Amino acid sequence: MTQRVLAICSSGGHWMQLMRLQRSFEGLDVAYACTRADYEKDVPGHRFYVVGEVNSKSLQRMPRTLYTVMRALLKERPDTIITTGALPGLTALVLGKVFFRSKTIWIDSIANSEQISVSGRHASRIADVFLTQWPHLSSPDGPDYWGAVI
Amino acid sequence: MIFVTVGTVMPFDRLIIALDEWAAAHPGTAVFAQIGSGTYLPKSMEWDRSLAPSLFREKVEAAEVVVAHAGIGSYLTSAGARTPLVMMPRRKALGEHTTDHQLATANWLRGREGIFVAEDETGIEQAISEAMDSVAGPDQFSDHAPEAFVNRLNAYIRGREA
Numbered sequence: 001m002t003q004r005v006l007a008i009c010s011s012g013g014h015w016m017q018l019m020r021l022q023r024s025f026e027g028l029d030v031a032y033a034c035t036r037a038d039y040e041k042d043v044p045g046h047r048f049y050v051v052g053e054v055n056s057k058s059l060q061r062m063p064r065t066l067y068t069v070m071r072a073l074l075k076e077r078p079d080t081i082i083t084t085g086a087l088p089g090l091t092a093l094v095l096g097k098v099f100f101r102s103k104t105i106w107i108d109s110i111a112n113s114e115q116i117s118v119s120g121r122h123a124s125r126i127a128d129v130f131l132t133q134w135p136h137l138s139s140p141d142g143p144d145y146w147g148a149v150i
Numbered sequence: 151m152i153f154v155t156v157g158t159v160m161p162f163d164r165l166i167i168a169l170d171e172w173a174a175a176h177p178g179t180a181v182f183a184q185i186g187s188g189t190y191l192p193k194s195m196e197w198d199r200s201l202a203p204s205l206f207r208e209k210v211e212a213a214e215v216v217v218a219h220a221g222i223g224s225y226l227t228s229a230g231a232r233t234p235l236v237m238m239p240r241r242k243a244l245g246e247h248t249t250d251h252q253l254a255t256a257n258w259l260r261g262r263e264g265i266f267v268a269e270d271e272t273g274i275e276q277a278i279s280e281a282m283d284s285v286a287g288p289d290q291f292s293d294h295a296p297e298a299f300v301n302r303l304n305a306y307i308r309g310r311e312a
Binding site for chain 1: 157158202221224225227245251252255291295296298302304307309
């Protein structure tokens with residue numbers, strides 16, 4: 001059976017980095033989720049979910065993010081969840097790992113060239129694959145470095 | 151036309167105010183700003199809170215110079231259009247972002263062709279002037295991540311790599 005992938009992230013640079021990974025999903029059944037509804041046009045022919053934006057300055061929005069991410073996960077029941085950040089992506093990895101036993105992939109944004117993001121440090125505890133895009137930030141205990149999306 | 155963008159998620163009024171002042175001082179140049187959730191409303195330039203992605207790309211392509219926060223999306227879009235880019239990093243201490251990663255991005259990209267970093271609003275005038283005199287924007291790159299990275303991810307997702 002074709003594997004199901006949920007590719008999820010925040011808007012802006014996170015989404016543009018995720019879009020650069022589309023060829024990684026060839027031959028897989030991929031759905032996308034992002035915090036902006038108008039990004040659906042970027043992925044024609046794919047299922048698309050809008051999830052609630054949240055960041056550490058707006059934690060009061062977390063209940064809506066939890067609800068919208070959980071709803072997407074219940075529809076998709078993904079074998080693998082992949083994210084380029086940030087907090088909504090972390091939310092998806094945690095819920096997916098706990099409730100759906102999904103494989104989880106965190107790719108820290110290339111913006112984090114001096115240290116791993118806060119969400120990334122949390123994701124490191126539950127991600128099956130935990131990647132930085134900067135070789136000098138990788139270490140034997142993680143994160144790994146497989147290259148950069150640019 | 152100068153296109154100004156601070157993304158859509160968090161306000162960055164310091165940059166919007168600086169560009170509104172720049173626009174007032176340079177009435178011969180049209181300026182359009184995507185101000186996101188900022189509270190300062192520009193007086194001397196056109197603005198919108200958020201542009202659809204296709205319209206955003208059109209603005210970046212049509213612009214003589216893009217002035218942006220030091221976000222990866224702004225960099226990738228400017229490079230895609232080869233439009234010279236002025237970047238001013240958000241600072242955590244001023245409540246402009248959750249961390250200082252935009253300082254790191256500015257440090258990473260500083261000195262590249264077509265990139266002009268303004269450390270703060272006092273550097274905006276000179277950075278825009280240099281960007282307007284520049285011959286090209288940032289180097290373009292392929293639309294996709296490198297093949298080795300893509301293939302390794304695909305293999306992992308398919309369960310062909312431990």
